[in-house]
Amino acid sequence: MSYLRLSYTAMGTLGRIITKTSQRCKSQRRLDGRVVVVTGANSGLGRETVLQLSLRGAKVIMGCRSAETGEKAMNDILLRNGRADLIVLQVDLSSLNSVRYFAEMVAQKVNRLDILVNNAGVMNTPEWTTADGFENHFGTNHLGHFLLTMHLLPMLTKSPIGRVVTVSSMDHMAGKIHLDNINLRNGTYKPFKAYAQSKLANILFTREMARRLGPYSRVKTYSLFPGIVATNIGRHADLGAVGERVAQTVFLSPEMGVQTTLYCCLDEHLDDESGFYYANCQRVDDMLPTATDDKTAGALWQLSSISEVTRNVTKRTKRYQGNRRLDGQVVLITGANTGIGKETAYQLSLRGAKVIMSSRSLERGEAAMADIKLRNGRADLIVIQLDLASLKSVREFVQIVGIQVDRIDVLINNAGVMNTPEWTTTDGFEMQFGTNHL
Ligand SMILES: NC(=O)c1ccc[n+]([C@@H]2O[C@H](COP(=O)([O-])OP(=O)(O)OC[C@H]3O[C@@H](n4cnc5c(N)ncnc54)[C@H](OP(=O)(O)O)[C@@H]3O)[C@@H](O)[C@H]2O)c1
Incomplete structure (x- = not known):
C-alpha cells in the first residue's frame, strides 16, 4: 500500500x-x-x-x-x-x-x-x-x-x-x-x-x-x-x-x-x-x-x-427647529407602516395633523398605527391599503382617500424599495422604477 x-x-x-x-x-x-x-x-x-x-x-x-x-x-x-x-x-x-x-x-x-x-x-x-x-x-x-x-x-x-x-x-x-x-x-x-x-x-x-x-x-x-x-x-x-x-x-x-x-x-x-x-x-x-x-x-x-x-451621521444631522402646527390639516404619507414613513406619521400627528398612512399590507399598517397611538394617544390616523407596484391599486387608493377626507394639505411620497432582484410590477415595469417613481 x-x-x-x-x-x-x-x-x-x-x-x-x-x-x-x-x-x-x-x-x-x-x-x-x-x-x-x-x-x-x-x-x-x-x-x-x-x-x-x-x-x-x-x-x-x-x-x-x-x-x-x-x-x-x-x-x-x-x-x-x-x-x-x-x-x-x-x-x-x-x-x-x-x-x-x-x-x-x-x-x-x-x-x-x-x-x-x-x-x-x-x-x-x-x-x-x-x-x-x-x-x-x-x-x-x-x-x-x-x-x-x-x-x-x-x-x-x-x-x-x-x-x-x-x-x-x-x-x-x-x-x-x-x-x-x-x-x-x-x-x-x-x-x-x-x-x-x-x-x-x-x-x-x-x-x-x-x-x-x-x-x-x-x-x-x-x-x-x-x-x-x-x-x-x-x-x-x-x-x-x-x-x-x-x-x-x-x-x-x-x-x-x-x-x-x-x-x-x-x-x-x-x-x-x-x-x-x-x-x-x-x-x-x-x-x-x-x-x-x-x-x-x-x-x-x-x-x-x-x-x-x-x-457620526446623527451628529451631522440637523434637527428641524420650526414650531408650526398642523391642526385641522391632512397629511398623506406612503409607506407609513415602517421606518422613516412611520416616524414621519408619528411626528406630524404630534403637531396636530390628521395623517393618512398608506401601507402595502393593511395588517402591518394597523400594527404601525397601534404603535403610534401608544406613543401619542391623541393621534388622528387612518390606514389605507396601497401597493405602489400596481397602478390599479394606486387608482383605487386615490378613490378611497377621496371618500375619507375632503382635503389634502401635504403629500409625502415616502415609500420605496431598494436593491430588489429583477422583479416587475403588476404593470410590467422594472420594480424600482415602477414603485419608487411611476
Ligand atoms: N466549518 C467549520 O469547521 C467551522 C468551524 C467553526 C465555526 N464555523 C462557523 O460556521 C459558520 C458557517 O460557516 P461554514 O463552515 O458553513 O462555511 P461556508 O460553507 O463558507 O458558509 C458560510 C456562509 O456565510 C455566507 N456569507 C459570507 N459572507 C457573507 C456576507 N457578507 N453576507 C451574507 N452571507 C455571507 C456565505 O455566503 P457565500 O456562499 O455567498 O459566500 C455562506 O453561505 C461560520 O460562522 C463559521 O465561522 C465553521
Missing part, C-alpha cells in the same frame, strides 16, 4: 472516530407553524441547518448573499425534503443597509419569527473593508448579525420560544477584542487575528444580550462551536489537493456539524438558560476569561449599538 493511500486510510479511521464521538441533538421538538431565519443559508452549515429545521416542520427564511446561490441551495434542499417551506431573501451582512432591508423584507414576508440563526461567516480573508468601512470579519461576522438581531428582536419577543443562535468557533480562544483598534488598522491586521476577534465578539454579544434581556425575557441567546466541519469556510486558505482530501475525510460532515446548532435551536433543557456557549451538544462552562469578560462585552455592545454605528 502506498504511503499516500495508507495516510488516507488512517485519516478515514480518524474521521470515523471523530464522528462517532460527536453527539447528536436528541430533542424531538417539532417546529410546525414556527418561522426560522438562517443566514449564510446557501452553503455548508447554513444549508444543512435549513434542511434539518425544515424537516421538523419550520418555515425557513434563507438569508443568502446572492439570490442565485440561494435559489440553487433551496432547490437542493427541496430535492431532499419536498415539503420544505422555504423563502430565499438576499442579504449581504457586510452592508448595514442590506441588513436593514433584509430585516424589513422578513417582516413583510412573515408575521412571526421564532428562531434566528446567525450562521453566515467569513474566515481569513485578506484585509478587506465592509461597505460601511469596518474590518471585514468584524463587520460581517459580528456587526451585521448584531444589527440584524436588533432589527428582528421585536418579532422574536412575540414568540413563545424566541431564540437567537449564533455560530461562533473555538478559534475565539485565540481572540481579543481590540476596543481601541477594532478594525485592526495601522499594520496590525492578520487574517486569523481578525477571525478570532469576530468569533469572540459572537460569544460576548450572546452573553451581553442575555444579560440585557434579563431572566424573564422569552428570548434566549446561545453561541456555539459546530466542530471542525467540511464546508467552504476555508475558501481563502489554499489547502491544496491533499489538504482538501484531509478536510473531506477527517472533518465532520455538515449533517454532524449542525448538531450543536440544532441543539441550541431546539433542546427543551435550554428553554430556561441564556447567554452560554455550547460545543458537541453540551454547555461549555470552563471558558477563558476573555470569553466571560462582562466589561468588554458591555463595551463591545456600546461600540456595536446602532446609535454608535450611526452616531
Whole structure:
C-alpha cells in the first residue's frame, strides 16, 4: 500500500472516530407553524441547518448573499425534503443597509419569527473593508448579525420560544477584542487575528444580550462551536489537493456539524438558560476569561449599538427647529407602516395633523398605527391599503382617500424599495422604477 493511500486510510479511521464521538441533538421538538431565519443559508452549515429545521416542520427564511446561490441551495434542499417551506431573501451582512432591508423584507414576508440563526461567516480573508468601512470579519461576522438581531428582536419577543443562535468557533480562544483598534488598522491586521476577534465578539454579544434581556425575557441567546466541519469556510486558505482530501475525510460532515446548532435551536433543557456557549451538544462552562469578560462585552455592545454605528451621521444631522402646527390639516404619507414613513406619521400627528398612512399590507399598517397611538394617544390616523407596484391599486387608493377626507394639505411620497432582484410590477415595469417613481 502506498504511503499516500495508507495516510488516507488512517485519516478515514480518524474521521470515523471523530464522528462517532460527536453527539447528536436528541430533542424531538417539532417546529410546525414556527418561522426560522438562517443566514449564510446557501452553503455548508447554513444549508444543512435549513434542511434539518425544515424537516421538523419550520418555515425557513434563507438569508443568502446572492439570490442565485440561494435559489440553487433551496432547490437542493427541496430535492431532499419536498415539503420544505422555504423563502430565499438576499442579504449581504457586510452592508448595514442590506441588513436593514433584509430585516424589513422578513417582516413583510412573515408575521412571526421564532428562531434566528446567525450562521453566515467569513474566515481569513485578506484585509478587506465592509461597505460601511469596518474590518471585514468584524463587520460581517459580528456587526451585521448584531444589527440584524436588533432589527428582528421585536418579532422574536412575540414568540413563545424566541431564540437567537449564533455560530461562533473555538478559534475565539485565540481572540481579543481590540476596543481601541477594532478594525485592526495601522499594520496590525492578520487574517486569523481578525477571525478570532469576530468569533469572540459572537460569544460576548450572546452573553451581553442575555444579560440585557434579563431572566424573564422569552428570548434566549446561545453561541456555539459546530466542530471542525467540511464546508467552504476555508475558501481563502489554499489547502491544496491533499489538504482538501484531509478536510473531506477527517472533518465532520455538515449533517454532524449542525448538531450543536440544532441543539441550541431546539433542546427543551435550554428553554430556561441564556447567554452560554455550547460545543458537541453540551454547555461549555470552563471558558477563558476573555470569553466571560462582562466589561468588554458591555463595551463591545456600546461600540456595536446602532446609535454608535450611526452616531457620526446623527451628529451631522440637523434637527428641524420650526414650531408650526398642523391642526385641522391632512397629511398623506406612503409607506407609513415602517421606518422613516412611520416616524414621519408619528411626528406630524404630534403637531396636530390628521395623517393618512398608506401601507402595502393593511395588517402591518394597523400594527404601525397601534404603535403610534401608544406613543401619542391623541393621534388622528387612518390606514389605507396601497401597493405602489400596481397602478390599479394606486387608482383605487386615490378613490378611497377621496371618500375619507375632503382635503389634502401635504403629500409625502415616502415609500420605496431598494436593491430588489429583477422583479416587475403588476404593470410590467422594472420594480424600482415602477414603485419608487411611476
Ligand atoms: N466549518 C467549520 O469547521 C467551522 C468551524 C467553526 C465555526 N464555523 C462557523 O460556521 C459558520 C458557517 O460557516 P461554514 O463552515 O458553513 O462555511 P461556508 O460553507 O463558507 O458558509 C458560510 C456562509 O456565510 C455566507 N456569507 C459570507 N459572507 C457573507 C456576507 N457578507 N453576507 C451574507 N452571507 C455571507 C456565505 O455566503 P457565500 O456562499 O455567498 O459566500 C455562506 O453561505 C461560520 O460562522 C463559521 O465561522 C465553521
